[in-house]
Amino acid sequence: MKGRGNTLYEKSLGALGSCLRATKKILPGTILLTFDPTCTIREQTYQTVQVGINQHILADSFFSLLNHSCDPNLIIDTKKGAVYALKNIDSREELNFFYPSTEWDMSSPFVCNCNKPECISYIGGAWWTPVNILASHYLNDHIVYLIKEKIDNASKLDRFRRR
Template identity: 40%
Template sequence: MSYNSKTSSLTFVIVSAEIAEIRIDARQNSRSLYSRKTFAKDDVIAQFGAKETFSEPTYLTVQVGDNEHIELLPEYLECINHSCEPNCFFNTTTLELVALKEIAEDEELTFFYPSTEWDMDQAFKCTCGNKGCIGMVKGARYLSPENIAKYRFTDFIAGKLKSIL
C-alpha cells in the first residue's frame, strides 16, 4: 500500500509480473498497469494472445477483425488504460505490446483505445487531461482526419480508416 501526495490517491499493488504491476486506486476503485522497468521506443514490452474470442466488442476486448474481438492473455494487459498521449501500442498483427516512446520504470502504461477499436462497446468522456485530448472516446470511426493523422493504428483499423477517407 502506498499514498501519493500529488494525486491524493491510496494505491495497492494487486498483481506483480516481471514487466509490470497492477495497481488499484482505493479511492477511485480503478485499476492501472505500471511498468517495473524502463523501455526504449520500439521495444517489445510483452507478447500477447487471445484468452477468448468474441464476435462483439466488450469492455475488456481488443478488436482484431470485423467480428473478432479478443480478451488479452496475459490478463494483466487488460489494465492498460486509455490516454490521448499513449506510451504503448497493441500491434494485433504481431501480437506484441510495443513502446511508442521511452517508458520509465514506475510509469503508467497507456494506449489510445481507438487504435484498436472501430466502434467501442462503451463510449466514455476522456479525462486524460492532455493538451490534444479527443474528448469523447467512441472508436476510430468517429475520429476527425486531424486526429487520425496523429495516431498509430492496428493494421485492421488502418484498413477500415482508408475505406472511409
C-alpha cells in the same frame, strides 16, 4: 495470452482505478506483452481488444488493465500480437495505449480526462475520432481499412441524391 517480460510492470492503482505501471525504465521498442491474435471472438465487450473486422480477443488480466491515453506510451500491433513501448517510459509511469488504434466502434464509450494537450475527450473508437487526429497516431490495418471504406462511400453520389 502470455505476459512475456512481465517483470517490467505490475498491477497498480491510477486516477481511474486499476492500471499497469512500469516497475523500471523501459526503452522504446521493448515488447511488454504478447498475445495470440488468431484466438478471436465475435462478441465485443469492454474487456476485448479489436484485432480485425468483427474480430476481437478477450484481454487477459494484465492486458485488460491497459488504460487509454490521448498521448500513449504503448503501441498494440494486432497482426503480430505484440504490445510495444512507443517511447521511453519511466519507472512508475502508467502504461496506456490509444484505444482508437485498435477499436472502431466501442461498446462502452467514455469521456477521457487525461488532461493532455492532445486530449480528444470522447473515446468511442476510430469511427468517432476525426481523421486528422487518427493520422497522427499509429493505427492497425483493420482501422485503416475501415476508414478508407467510409471515405470511399463519401464519393458515391447516389447516397446523397434526393429521390
